[in-house]
Every structure is written in structure tokens, then in C-alpha cells.
Amino acid sequence: MRRFKVPEGFGLGLRYSFLEEVRPEGKKPDWFEIAPENWMDRGGYFRRELSRIRRDFPLVCHGLSLSIGSPDPLNWEFLRRVRKFMREFEIEVYSEHLSFCSLGGEYVYDLLPVPFTEDMVKHISKRVNEVQDFFGFPIILENITYYYRPKGELEEWEFINAVLEESGAYLLLDVNNVYVNSVNHGFDPYTFLEKVRLDRVAYIHVAGHERFGRILIDTHGEKVMKKVLDLLKFILSRIGKVPILLERDNNIPPYGDLLDELDSLRRALNSTLIP
Amino acid sequence: MEKIFRVALGRDETKDQRLKIYRDLVFSRLEDALSVSFPIFKSFVGEDFGRLVSEFMKNGPRTPILLEASREFAEFFRKKEDPLKERIPFLDELVLFEWLEIEVFNAEEEETSEFSWERTYRLSESARLVSFSYPIHRVEGRGPEEITKAKGKYNLLIYRDPLDLEVKSVDLTEFVHSLLCDVDRGLTPKEALLRRKETADPEEVGPYLERFFRELCSKALLVSRSVHRSLP
Structure with a gap:
């Protein structure tokens, strides 16, 4: 099985709203992350723009609809479309979510939590292996935000570690999700980070969240909060340099503002890494 | 898993505030996507748009691609009986027209x-x-x-x-x-x-x-x- 290589440095989630502003010169991210579901099998404007951006930037695929935890069979027609798209655009990194989004052939377009059980570890690991065999390289799984926790005998970190161990997949550690879950479910995020397999981290997601009453929602609609940045610094102090991706899906500011935020992250974190 | 899925699609009611978050998230994601796909249709159906999105959600989209859920929505609406169609008889054609515009725009x-x-x-x-x-x-x-x-x-x-x-x-x-x-x-x-x-x-x-x-x-x-x- 081939190894994958996540581009180094600081990436940005590519969004339609600033597509035409992306330029290879001047201030720019080191790479972009895209959801294949939003780009594949599209010609015309979107294909032309993505082809243009691909000429100048490395791309990473971050899927939404794999539904790795679903009791449904894997959707091979969908996976073939993803693989075809990745080959066309010469993308060699594929990450997805440790969750499910389909049942009985129906889809919800959101990330639903799976129970943290030994049975689910086996179920997901088996499917991850099938997907990895299909792609020919290891995939990367992201810890999700969950507002409701289905019954299960494992802690979240135990569950994640067990899946990584049994499947050979790598971890896309979403630090904002760790923070949001720690507040919503009352655990210490630093303890979580002490326990989870940081040595398996392929890259990191950071984003903003918002408070709705007593709950934090992972809206990706605000700047990264200081407490999330502190957690990120803690991780970097443990594992050193790792690719970092800034996500923004709601209240998307002008492209220039996103690049400024990415620059601030870069400065704050690079100073952490310099002894 | 079935419970959370059914709540997320709006098929089951729940008193659990945390489970309700999923229904709201799924609704809002679908409503946003369908509003972008069918802006003129939405402007004609007005407040009924939310109801149509809820009914479509309960029906259960079957594609993993959110954009393609718009095609399923157009098919769903065209097949269903709805009092709106008596008042605005061109809605079936309008929803199809807006979907065809999307298809053509994205054609290879x-x-x-x-x-x-x-x-x-x-x-x-x-x-x-x-x-x-x-x-x-x-x-x-x-x-x-x-x-x-x-x-x-x-x-x-x-x-x-x-x-x-x-x-x-x-x-x-x-x-x-x-x-x-x-x-x-x-x-x-x-x-x-x-x-x-x-x-x-x-x-x-x-x-x-x-x-x-x-x-x-x-x-x-x-x-x-x-x-x-x-x-x-």
C-alpha cells in the first residue's frame, strides 16, 4: 500500500465564495482542502476553476458521505466516483469522519455519532480496510463533534485509538471538536489529548464554534477561539510540526480576512515551535 | 443509531434537546442547499418552502451528494400532490427548469x-x-x-x-x-x-x-x- 503525504504548512478549506480570488502569488495558503462531494462530476465553471487552482496548489480530499460507521454496505458506486475524481486531479490524500450519515440507503448530509463500542471498532475497522484496499493508500479519520452520545462502553479516545490501531488509518485531529465535546460532555480536553494517539496524527483541523444556550455548536462560522488555539499549542509542543487546516463554512468572510487569520495562526504557532 | 437517524430526518419527535440539534442541523443544511438550487421556486412558494423541505427530508434523500439531492427534491415535488399547485400551476415546470439549469451549468x-x-x-x-x-x-x-x-x-x-x-x-x-x-x-x-x-x-x-x-x-x-x- 502506498504512503500518502499531507502537504506541509497551513492549508485552507476551499469554498465557492472566494474561488476566483485564489491566486498563486502574494499572500496564500500552502494548500487547499476540498470536499470531493462538492466538486466531482462537475464540468464547466467549477471544473475550470478547480483545474486552475490545482495547477498552483496541492489539494487534499476531505470527504463527507463515506458513512464509515453505517450498518449499510459501503456505497461502492460513490467510492468509484471519488476515486475517479482524485485520479483526475492527482489528489493522493483522503480524509473522512468517524461517524455515519446514511442508513437504509438514505442520507442526512450531517455527521451522526456512532456508539463507542468494541463492536463498532471492529465494524468500522473492517470497512476502513476495504476502503484503503480500494484506494491503495491509508485513509485519515477525523474525530467529530457529537451533541448526543449513543451508549457505549469505551471512552472516545479509547474508541479512536482502537480504530486507528485495528484499521491502520491515520488521525485527522480536529482540535475545535475536542474542545466543543469537552464543554458539551464535561471532560478535560487536555486529558483527552494526553490519551489519544497523537503519533498517528496526519493533520489537524481548526475552526470556530458558537454558543447556543448551554451547548457549543461546531458551526465553523467564527474565528478560532483562544482556548482552541491553546489546545493546538499543547499538541504542537508534543508532536512538533504538523500540517494544519483552517475550516470556515458559515459567515465566510472575504478571502483576504481568511488569509489574515491563517497568517495569525502561522505566526502564533511558529513561535510555539521555536524554542 | 436508527433512533438518531429517524430524528435527524424529522420522522420521529423527541424531547431530548441534544437529539433535536441533529434535526435542526439536517434541516438547515438541506434548506440552505435547496434555497441555492431553487431561488425562483422558493420566491413563489414563500413560507411553504420550509414545509416542503421538511416533507422531502422525511421522505429520505438517497444520494450521497448534496447537490444531487436537489434533483431528488425536484422529482419529489413534481410527483407529490400539493395545494400549492392549484394556486401556482407552473410550479412543477419551474422546479424542473431550475434543476435543468443546474445540470446544464455543471455538464462536462x-x-x-x-x-x-x-x-x-x-x-x-x-x-x-x-x-x-x-x-x-x-x-x-x-x-x-x-x-x-x-x-x-x-x-x-x-x-x-x-x-x-x-x-x-x-x-x-x-x-x-x-x-x-x-x-x-x-x-x-x-x-x-x-x-x-x-x-x-x-x-x-x-x-x-x-x-x-x-x-x-x-x-x-x-x-x-x-x-x-x-x-x-
Whole structure:
């Protein structure tokens, strides 16, 4: 099985709203992350723009609809479309979510939590292996935000570690999700980070969240909060340099503002890494 | 897992505030996506749009691609009985028209073909021939009553202009529309024209049609059947 290589440095989630502003010169991210579901099998404007951006930037695929935890069979027609798209655009990194989004052939377009059980570890690991065999390289799984926790005998970190161990997949550690879950479910995020397999981290997601009453929602609609940045610094102090991706899906500011935020992250974190 | 899934689709009610978050998230994601896909349809149905999204959600989208859920929504709406359709009888056509615009906008590009009266052609993925009973392509700025009163027959070619990649539509006469349909089914332009020699003199209309066909070919809207899609 081939190894994958996540581009180094600081990436940005590519969004339609600033597509035409992306330029290879001047201030720019080191790479972009895209959801294949939003780009594949599209010609015309979107294909032309993505082809243009691909000429100048490395791309990473971050899927939404794999539904790795679903009791449904894997959707091979969908996976073939993803693989075809990745080959066309010469993308060699594929990450997805440790969750499910389909049942009985129906889809919800959101990330639903799976129970943290030994049975689910086996179920997901088996499917991850099938997907990895299909792609020919290891995939990367992201810890999700969950507002409701289905019954299960494992802690979240135990569950994640067990899946990584049994499947050979790598971890896309979403630090904002760790923070949001720690507040919503009352655990210490630093303890979580002490326990989870940081040595398996392929890259990191950071984003903003918002408070709705007593709950934090992972809206990706605000700047990264200081407490999330502190957690990120803690991780970097443990594992050193790792690719970092800034996500923004709601209240998307002008492209220039996103690049400024990415620059601030870069400065704050690079100073952490310099002894 | 089934419980959270059913709540997320709005099929089951729950008192659990945390479970309700999933229903709200799924609804909001679908409503946002469908609002972008069907802005004119939404402007006509007004507050009923949320109800339609909820009903569609409960019905259960079956595609992993959110954009393709818009096609399923259009099919869902066109099949369902709804009191809105009595008040606004062109909604079925409008929702289809807006979906076709999306399809054409996202169609894969194809190579242009030379025109010949003797060759066979098909419409490319970036063109659609449709017949509507209402002027669906000219609804903006007009009220439902005005559009309803304009009931008739509207033959359209919906296409993506390769120059600016924008989707446009052009009115076709019944004669040109049916002739293009025949060409798309596999007749050569010459055969399609000769079939109509009782209603149109080939010598007279030939030059005009040739100009039109050449333009369609130059924009890759009409492509030779011997040329397959250029892109994988």
C-alpha cells in the first residue's frame, strides 16, 4: 500500500465564495482542502476553476458521505466516483469522519455519532480496510463533534485509538471538536489529548464554534477561539510540526480576512515551535 | 443509531434537546442547499418552502451528494400532490427548469463538431430541449397570476454558453424544436428537414437552419454522434 503525504504548512478549506480570488502569488495558503462531494462530476465553471487552482496548489480530499460507521454496505458506486475524481486531479490524500450519515440507503448530509463500542471498532475497522484496499493508500479519520452520545462502553479516545490501531488509518485531529465535546460532555480536553494517539496524527483541523444556550455548536462560522488555539499549542509542543487546516463554512468572510487569520495562526504557532 | 437517524430526518419527535440539534442541523443544511438550487421556486412558494423541505427530508434523500439531492427534491415535488399547485400551476415546470439549469451549468465539456447535413448528431450534456406550458424562463418580475394567464406552448433550448459559462435559454419555434428533437434522436439534419418538406421548403429554410446548426456545433451544444465525450 502506498504512503500518502499531507502537504506541509497551513492549508485552507476551499469554498465557492472566494474561488476566483485564489491566486498563486502574494499572500496564500500552502494548500487547499476540498470536499470531493462538492466538486466531482462537475464540468464547466467549477471544473475550470478547480483545474486552475490545482495547477498552483496541492489539494487534499476531505470527504463527507463515506458513512464509515453505517450498518449499510459501503456505497461502492460513490467510492468509484471519488476515486475517479482524485485520479483526475492527482489528489493522493483522503480524509473522512468517524461517524455515519446514511442508513437504509438514505442520507442526512450531517455527521451522526456512532456508539463507542468494541463492536463498532471492529465494524468500522473492517470497512476502513476495504476502503484503503480500494484506494491503495491509508485513509485519515477525523474525530467529530457529537451533541448526543449513543451508549457505549469505551471512552472516545479509547474508541479512536482502537480504530486507528485495528484499521491502520491515520488521525485527522480536529482540535475545535475536542474542545466543543469537552464543554458539551464535561471532560478535560487536555486529558483527552494526553490519551489519544497523537503519533498517528496526519493533520489537524481548526475552526470556530458558537454558543447556543448551554451547548457549543461546531458551526465553523467564527474565528478560532483562544482556548482552541491553546489546545493546538499543547499538541504542537508534543508532536512538533504538523500540517494544519483552517475550516470556515458559515459567515465566510472575504478571502483576504481568511488569509489574515491563517497568517495569525502561522505566526502564533511558529513561535510555539521555536524554542 | 436508527433512533438518531429517524430524528435527524424529522420522522420521529423527541424531547431530548441534544437529539433535536441533529434535526435542526439536517434541516438547515438541506434548506440552505435547496434555497441555492431553487431561488425562483422558493420566491413563489414563500413560507411553504420550509414545509416542503421538511416533507422531502422525511421522505429520505438517497444520494450521497448534496447537490444531487436537489434533483431528488425536484422529482419529489413534481410527483407529490400539493395545494400549492392549484394556486401556482407552473410550479412543477419551474422546479424542473431550475434543476435543468443546474445540470446544464455543471455538464462536462465536450468537443465541438463540424456541421454536415449528412452526419448524425446529439445534443450535448450542456443543452436541453424542453416544452413548457408556461413562460418559465421569463418569470422574474412577474406575479403568479400573470404567468398563469400566459399559458400556452413554450419550446426552449436551455444551454450553457461556452464563452461566459452562463446558462441561457432561447425560444424555438415548433418547427425548429421538433426538427432538433429528430436530430437528437439520430436522424441526420437532412433527413429531419426532408421529413418536413410539406410544411417548409428545404431550399428556402435550409440556409437559415444551416446557420443555426453551425452555431450549435461551434458551441458544442450539438455534437457528432461519432465523437464521444472528450473528458473522462
